[in-house]
Amino acid sequence: MRWRLPLFVAVLVATLPLWLLTNQYLRSTATLTLLWIAAGIAWNVLGGFGGQLSLGHGVFFGLGAYGLYFWFEHVSASSAWLGVPVIALLAAVVGLPMVVAFRLRGVYFALVTFAVVTIIQDLAGYFSSVTNGPDGVSLPLVNGGSAPSAIEFSNPVTYFYIALGAVVLYGAIAALVRRSSFGLRLRAIRDDEVAARSNGVKVIRVKVAALLLSAWMVAVVGALYMATVQFIDPASGFGPMVITQTVVAPMAGGLGTLWGPALGAGILYPLQQAFSNLFPNLAGMGLVVYGAVVALLMRLEPRGFVGVFSRVAVLWDNGINWVARRRSGEERWVRVLSRWRMSESSLEGSSPSTM
Amino acid sequence: MGGDEQGGSPTHTFLQVLVSGILVGGLYGMFSSGLALVLGSTKVVNFAHGDFITLGMYGAVQFARFGLNPLESLVPIALIMFAVGAVVYQVALRRSVLDQHESPSERTGFSHVQLVITISISLIIENGLQVAYSPNSQSINDFLNGTLNLGGIYVPETQLLAFGVALVTFALLYIAIHRTRRGKALQAIVDNLGAAALVGINASRMYIVTFGTGCALAAISGVVLITYYPAVPTTGLNLLTIAFVVVILGGLGNTVGAFVSGIVIGVVQQLTATYVSIGLQNIGLFVVFIAAMLFFPQGILGKRGAAL
Numbered sequence: 001m002r003w004r005l006p007l008f009v010a011v012l013v014a015t016l017p018l019w020l021l022t023n024q025y026l027r028s029t030a031t032l033t034l035l036w037i038a039a040g041i042a043w044n045v046l047g048g049f050g051g052q053l054s055l056g057h058g059v060f061f062g063l064g065a066y067g068l069y070f071w072f073e074h075v076s077a078s079s080a081w082l083g084v085p086v087i088a089l090l091a092a093v094v095g096l097p098m099v100v101a102f103r104l105r106g107v108y109f110a111l112v113t114f115a116v117v118t119i120i121q122d123l124a125g126y127f128s129s130v131t132n133g134p135d136g137v138s139l140p141l142v143n144g145g146s147a148p149s150a151i152e153f154s155n156p157v158t159y160f161y162i163a164l165g166a167v168v169l170y171g172a173i174a175a176l177v178r179r180s181s182f183g184l185r186l187r188a189i190r191d192d193e194v195a196a197r198s199n200g201v202k203v204i205r206v207k208v209a210a211l212l213l214s215a216w217m218v219a220v221v222g223a224l225y226m227a228t229v230q231f232i233d234p235a236s237g238f239g240p241m242v243i244t245q246t247v248v249a250p251m252a253g254g255l256g257t258l259w260g261p262a263l264g265a266g267i268l269y270p271l272q273q274a275f276s277n278l279f280p281n282l283a284g285m286g287l288v289v290y291g292a293v294v295a296l297l298m299r300l301e302p303r304g305f306v307g308v309f310s311r312v313a314v315l316w317d318n319g320i321n322w323v324a325r326r327r328s329g330e331e332r333w334v335r336v337l338s339r340w341r342m343s344e345s346s347l348e349g350s351s352p353s354t355m
Numbered sequence: 356m357g358g359d360e361q362g363g364s365p366t367h368t369f370l371q372v373l374v375s376g377i378l379v380g381g382l383y384g385m386f387s388s389g390l391a392l393v394l395g396s397t398k399v400v401n402f403a404h405g406d407f408i409t410l411g412m413y414g415a416v417q418f419a420r421f422g423l424n425p426l427e428s429l430v431p432i433a434l435i436m437f438a439v440g441a442v443v444y445q446v447a448l449r450r451s452v453l454d455q456h457e458s459p460s461e462r463t464g465f466s467h468v469q470l471v472i473t474i475s476i477s478l479i480i481e482n483g484l485q486v487a488y489s490p491n492s493q494s495i496n497d498f499l500n501g502t503l504n505l506g507g508i509y510v511p512e513t514q515l516l517a518f519g520v521a522l523v524t525f526a527l528l529y530i531a532i533h534r535t536r537r538g539k540a541l542q543a544i545v546d547n548l549g550a551a552a553l554v555g556i557n558a559s560r561m562y563i564v565t566f567g568t569g570c571a572l573a574a575i576s577g578v579v580l581i582t583y584y585p586a587v588p589t590t591g592l593n594l595l596t597i598a599f600v601v602v603i604l605g606g607l608g609n610t611v612g613a614f615v616s617g618i619v620i621g622v623v624q625q626l627t628a629t630y631v632s633i634g635l636q637n638i639g640l641f642v643v644f645i646a647a648m649l650f651f652p653q654g655i656l657g658k659r660g661a662a663l
Contacts, residue, residue, distance in 0.1 A: 115599070123638065284490075
């Protein structure tokens with residue numbers, strides 16, 4: 001049953017506010033962690049499954065966040081729930097010119113997307129009549145901050161559950177994508193684009209579909225981030241921090257795996273916050289530790305946290321065998337039997353005359 | 356690094372902008388050739404390169420506290436950063452580089468492991484500097500404050516010095532790559548790794564030297580940059596994007612191309628700053644970059660045979 005572990009983890013996380021997240025600081029850290037996990041899952045659809053290492057997903061994140069602000073200002077605050085998916089769709093479409101970068105592969109693609117997000121950040125700071133420039137914008141309070149239709153809740157735990165809902169939904173989407181023929185085509189492109197094309201995969205179409213899906217998902221996270229934090233500026237919307245949280249975290253977790261983004265952001269973001277909190281006088285200490293852990297991790301285990309966990313699982317299994325071996329003398333016979341079988345199978349491969 | 360507004364005729368303004376663009380561009384060319392050297396030999400896309408420039412800047416600030424001016428601290432900082440680069444490569448990157456060269460399974464020739472590791476190093480440096488020196492900007496103001504008047508065109512002495520250092524350093528790099536035995540060995544590695552190994556060239560050891568040299572080049576440009584441009588811990592990010600633009604326009608891994616396109620980019624940036632808006636100076640750069648990327652994927656100067 002593949003859904004048992006995710007279900008167990010989701011229920012466990014859902015109970016966290018009851019016993020672990022006892023103060024507002026812990027709750028907001030947990031909420032942001034969940035949002036970064038969601039963003040990582042979204043990035044992983046294109047970056048992990050499709051192998052297109054986009055550094056430009058900050059464009060969609062920031063557009064989603066600013067989009068919610070514009071929706072509040074120019075449409076209506078009370079239709080915010082409708083606004084989030086619509087804004088995200090608009091953001092994905094606005095970012096669609098990024099598909100020209102699909103002509104490029106590997107490092108070129110990564111660098112062009114990096115340049116795109118840097119341009120957008122500069123533009124967001126430059127056109128201050130629209131975006132209020134580098135000072136950023138705050139989401140207006142509706143009804144004193146208690147308006148469920150405007151995604152504003154007086155009880156901050158609600159944001160935690162919204163973020164958890166996004167993570168569960170995204171996990172399901174990612175699992176479906178992975179199992180579908182669409183996901184298979186994506187992975188074919190990742191592994192060998194030329195071979196995929198020669199086998200009839202419409203490469204550009206699949207890449208564009210993956211970009212749209214991934215962009216929409218990230219933009220929704222951006223809008224939810226705005227609803228939670230209620231403030232955005234060019235640096236937090238499009239800046240290098242967004243690259244770190246949406247790109248580095250899932251890669252450190254395990255590129256192209258289902259659990260990678262959850263492990264990456266789920267371990268690294270709380271770690272960063274813990275160390276920032278531990279050294280309140282040394283701003284930046286959290287990210288120093290973040291960087292050191294990620295660099296060390298990737299140096300020792302390029303598959304990331306998923307790789308570490310699978311190694312631990314193997315060790316665990318071996319450990320259990322080791323205990324069993326000492327308890328009973330049967331182990332010897334198991335070994336003899338397995339050798340026997342191995343020799344049998346090796347004989348099968350050779351010609352009958354040698355028997 | 357905006358253009359200085361000078362009164363006078365349009366031609367005069369244009370010449371002034373051109374000169375300051377070339378002076379700034381020489382510096383861009385120097386640190387970009389460091390990035391190109393690393394990229395060409397090890398294939399590592401170093402996202403921490405900009406932060407090595409910042410380290411050079413803060414190094415000069417630190418040495419200034421000991422009473423050394425930037426010109427005196429140039430060589431010590433270059434040597435220290437060479438060692439730092441060599442250690443960073445040896446500890447953090449060597450394994451993934453060698454893995455990748457042995458089995459180029461990723462046809463794009465681009466390793467996400469290196470991407471993550473270099474971004475992490477960049478995080479460590481930027482935030483480490485913030486921890487050590489606070490987020491406030493650091494500068495060296497009491498070194499070469501004069502301005503030369505060359506036929507009506509004003510040139511700050513610091514920028515002239517920076518350009519001179521860049522020229523000399525790049526000339527040394529060029530000689531090292533093209534006129535020495537070791538440089539020829541490096542070219543052989545870039546040309547054909549397998550064949551180079553067959554004639555007894557140790558690529559793994561060479562990469563330590565090239566990565567260290569790349570860091571040293573970045574640090575040297577940082578040391579001269581600090582004489583006229585204040586440093587904050589995140590300065591490297593802007594310079595990194597410029598370096599990427601320059602390196603890609605010059606043809607990936609081509610040091611001469613990087614130096615030349617560094618000057619081009621410096622001029623483009625100053626022109627945008629003067630004639631469009633100083634707030635958009637980098638946007639002009641990136642637009643040129645993306646257009647060039649899409650229409651000249653091999654770089655402006657192209658890649659002829661063995662690069663570097």
